[in-house]
Amino acid sequence: MKVSRRSFLKYCTASAAALGLGFSDLQRLEAALASSSVPTLIWLHGSGCQGDSISFLNLFSEDFALPGATLTLADVLITHVNLAYHTVVMASAAQTAVTMANQAKRKGGYVLVLEGGVPTAFDGRACIIATDGGEELTYQQTITNLTGGAAAVVCVGTCASFGGIPMSGPDLNERNPSGVVSCPDFVSSIDPSKLIINIPGCPAHPEWIAWAVVQLILGNVPALDAFRRPQALYGNRTINVHGMNIHENCPRNVNLGGGNSHATTFGQDGKCLENLGCRGPSTYSNCPSRKWHAGENGPVNWCVDCNGMCIGCVEEDFPGNDFYA
Amino acid sequence: MKITAAFDPVTRIEGHLNITIEIDTVNGVRQVVGAKATGGLFRGFEKLLIGRDPRDAQHITERICGVCPVAHGMAAVKNLDAAFGVTIPENALIMRNLVNGSNFVESHILHFFLLSVPDFIEGPAMPPWQADWEVDRRFSKADNDLLMGHYVQALTMRRKADQMTAIFGGKVPHPPAYIAGGFTCTPRQERIDLFNDFLDELIPFVRDVYIPDVQLLAAKYPDYFTLGRGYGNLLAFGVFDLDTAGSSKLLAQGHVENGSRNVQSLDVNQIAEHVTHSWFEDGPASNPASGTTVPQNPKDGAYSWLKSPRYNDLPYEVGPLARMWVNGDYQNGVSTMDRHLARAYEALKVAEAMRTWVNNLNPAGAVYNEPTLPQSATAYGLTEAPRGALGHWMEITAGKLSRYQVISPTTWNCAPRDDAGVPGPIEQSLLGTPVENPNQPIEVMRIIHSFDPCLDCATHIIQPGKDAKIFRMGVC
Numbered sequence: 164m165k166v167s168r169r170s171f172l173k174y175c176t177a178s179a180a181a182l183g184l185g186f187s188d189l190q191r192l193e194a195a196l197a198s199s200s201v202p203t204l205i206w207l208h209g210s211g212c213q214g215d216s217i218s219f220l221n222l223f224s225e226d227f228a229l230p231g232a233t234l235t236l237a238d239v240l241i242t243h244v245n246l247a248y249h250t251v252v253m254a255s256a257a258q259t260a261v262t263m264a265n266q267a268k269r270k271g272g273y274v275l276v277l278e279g280g281v282p283t284a285f286d287g288r289a290c291i292i293a294t295d296g297g298e299e300l301t302y303q304q305t306i307t308n309l310t311g312g313a314a315a316v317v318c319v320g321t322c323a324s325f326g327g328i329p330m331s332g333p334d335l336n337e338r339n340p341s342g343v344v345s346c347p348d349f350v351s352s353i354d355p356s357k358l359i360i361n362i363p364g365c366p367a368h369p370e371w372i373a374w375a376v377v378q379l380i381l382g383n384v385p386a387l388d389a390f391r392r393p394q395a396l397y398g399n400r401t402i403n404v405h406g407m408n409i410h411e412n413c414p415r416n417v418n419l420g421g422g423n424s425h426a427t428t429f430g431q432d433g434k435c436l437e438n439l440g441c442r443g444p445s446t447y448s449n450c451p452s453r454k455w456h457a458g459e460n461g462p463v464n465w466c467v468d469c470n471g472m473c474i475g476c477v478e479e480d481f482p483g484n485d486f487y488a
Numbered sequence: 489m490k491i492t493a494a495f496d497p498v499t500r501i502e503g504h505l506n507i508t509i510e511i512d513t514v515n516g517v518r519q520v521v522g523a524k525a526t527g528g529l530f531r532g533f534e535k536l537l538i539g540r541d542p543r544d545a546q547h548i549t550e551r552i553c554g555v556c557p558v559a560h561g562m563a564a565v566k567n568l569d570a571a572f573g574v575t576i577p578e579n580a581l582i583m584r585n586l587v588n589g590s591n592f593v594e595s596h597i598l599h600f601f602l603l604s605v606p607d608f609i610e611g612p613a614m615p616p617w618q619a620d621w622e623v624d625r626r627f628s629k630a631d632n633d634l635l636m637g638h639y640v641q642a643l644t645m646r647r648k649a650d651q652m653t654a655i656f657g658g659k660v661p662h663p664p665a666y667i668a669g670g671f672t673c674t675p676r677q678e679r680i681d682l683f684n685d686f687l688d689e690l691i692p693f694v695r696d697v698y699i700p701d702v703q704l705l706a707a708k709y710p711d712y713f714t715l716g717r718g719y720g721n722l723l724a725f726g727v728f729d730l731d732t733a734g735s736s737k738l739l740a741q742g743h744v745e746n747g748s749r750n751v752q753s754l755d756v757n758q759i760a761e762h763v764t765h766s767w768f769e770d771g772p773a774s775n776p777a778s779g780t781t782v783p784q785n786p787k788d789g790a791y792s793w794l795k796s797p798r799y800n801d802l803p804y805e806v807g808p809l810a811r812m813w814v815n816g817d818y819q820n821g822v823s824t825m826d827r828h829l830a831r832a833y834e835a836l837k838v839a840e841a842m843r844t845w846v847n848n849l850n851p852a853g854a855v856y857n858e859p860t861l862p863q864s865a866t867a868y869g870l871t872e873a874p875r876g877a878l879g880h881w882m883e884i885t886a887g888k889l890s891r892y893q894v895i896s897p898t899t900w901n902c903a904p905r906d907d908a909g910v911p912g913p914i915e916q917s918l919l920g921t922p923v924e925n926p927n928q929p930i931e932v933m934r935i936i937h938s939f940d941p942c943l944d945c946a947t948h949i950i951q952p953g954k955d956a957k958i959f960r961m962g963v964c
Contacts, residue, residue, distance in 0.1 A: 208504070210529060210531055211554075211944075212551055212552060212553050212554040212555075212557070212661070212944045213502055213503065213553075213554040213555065213944055214551070214553075214554025214555075214557065214661035214662060215554065216554065217554045217555060217650075217660075217661055218554075218661060220598075220643065220646065220647065220650075221647050221650050221651075222647075223647060245615055246615050246616045247615050247616075248615075249616055250499045250500075250501075251499070251500065251501075251502065251603075252500070252602060252616050253499050253500070253615065253616040253617075254499075254500075254606040254611050254616060254617045254618060254619040255499065255618060255619045255620050255621065256499045256500075256619075256621075256933060259619075259620045259621065260499055263615060263618075282530065282531075285530075289529065289530040289531075290504065290529050290530070291504060291506065291529075292504060328531070328536065328548065328551045329531040329532070329536070331536050332535060332536040332537075332538070332539070333538075333539040333540055334535070334538045334539035337532075337535040337536070337538045337539070338535070338536065340530075340531075340532035340535045340536075341530050341531060341532060365551060365662060366554065366661050366662065428856065428858050429667055429669075429670075429672050429856045429858070430670060430671065430672055430673075430674065430854070430855040430856030432674050432676070455654060455658075455659040456650060456651045456654040456659060456660075458647070458648065458651050460682075463651050463654050463655050463682065464654045464655060464657075464658050464659060465658065465659060466658045466659060466664045468658070469656065469657065469658035469663075469664065469665045469672055469673040470665070470672035470673060470674065471658045471663075471664025471665050471667075471672045471673070472664065474547055474664065476662075482544075482547070482548065484540070485540060485541040485544060486541065486543070486544050486547055487541055487543050487544070
């Protein structure tokens, strides 16, 4: 099972374009991996569906330098990060599991990965995640305990980044019934200076999550937009409204010509879904170029390519109100 | 002396679940004498949906669960098809089944290798595999290494199964292609060919690796054919419609009592949710079509945020074993190990069926019949998630959703006591389980894992309270 650091570097070299790495980044990555212990991740689940964890399990990148060899999630976990706490995959349980998180906390300098928003109603008791020494811990309390020692906080998925689904609801009397706040709002209230990176998406694309982890190994502070999203993945709409706009970069955009036209009903290949409710015009990410579910033969699909509308899942107001026009 | 064994979180499940375990020595055997199951997360999906366009239900309810989003999409569109009175094209029926089927196989592989096998083997001595529990390991080093190798292989195979889900579904979790009236994706020939290519790899993995590994586990741990039985009441809504009327399914609808081989037909009106031991205002047990959900906490005698669904006033277990039993494919017994075996055999049955389905797609055929949206309607949609029966109930008023109720598989399995004080299925299944080491109750973990709990799905509107003692023991 052992995968060498050299293989990881080869992965990063092969994937450099996708991950936004330059030659000097790769040299620094090599030095970082050679000189220091692997970074520790503490990954907590809050008010969410754990779909970002499942999405991350789909990480794939081919190592072109070694035919047939691939770097998968297993390789990343084994060689490159110390995943101290992640309740979906970790073998240990109960106090043993909590103790692993506590040990990582004592060492400090870990990356705190948050998946899911922070319910604050009922003293945070809408999300109870563990018991430590006989005391129950809410998600809210646990973030409070772990923020101080974290080198950085990565908010994975839209619920963590912006509140997302549990914060939503068009009916003002019914919406956000558990008092969810976004992780950046909550973490900033504890430590306003903490480095926080949002990787929204419902779910987040596995390569976006990997990109963030690599940046932190490098010690990079990525350029973020006004909503703490890395510009490398989500663009910078204040400087260039076209760069990562899904509609502008969609192969179905009617302005591209080539016989492109607007869909009038669902189930039609190649037609722009703008008039049916597609949120591509107000959504920014690299989905049209990266697509989804990469494997040995490339990515297999993405929302628009299956004639499904973009529903704007990376945006700060997701899910908003009615999807269909 | 009665011991309270606190372990929280129990890992390798989806979502936040608390279980209170009492251990005592009875007739010279230390064993579980009490168990209470409590949900740990409240989001309130039913409230979030009120006032939305009914068609949004698919997109919102998929996001109940990152592990079984497809089943929620399926339940929602069946619900909407019924409300809108629309019949879907044959191609749409098939693609819905292919996406759901791929998710079944993915989920079953994930469940066995990533979530369950670590209860039995020794992983690498580093996170996330380092367990620090040294209890009841029976595999030789060779078998241990074999299973660990298959764990790594399973990471790849479940990733590929997710790629299959995305070929027609667009992406997963949360595929966008499910829609009332049919399906958005088209069955282009290159998609059919690609799906077949993946099946060429997936079917042999399930047949030649997954099933033999479960059989190897069963041979080493035969005592788990008697542990974790519970009531033996099994219920299935059925799944994978084989015609657009839904009259024929790959896995049939029905139920049995106490491990009977006499499968009975199902009457959806006999489903009722009890709330005496849940943090809701007391009221008569009611069908989800008319159910109300008024939180009350604290409340004497209540200990769970889940309601307690019952069929004919009885607690029922749902999941692959229930489906395979009702369908007549597997009736060996009800136990921890039978659940693993039935799940593996079901994975092969579904994977092989997908081969037939995908080749029945018509690349030139329609995928969508545009429905007319009613101003008012009531409907329900029944299907199966990988981990058991799933139902969505809804009401449309003035063209918007005015009621939405979900009963997820884990609500059945992790239900608290009912109005008569009868424990829920998992609670019952743990009673009498011998526990070798109360500080490392691996036996309890193994039984809980055999149900494949998914608490993300247990979405009822619930209000957490101040009674901290309830939560001292938990599963996360």
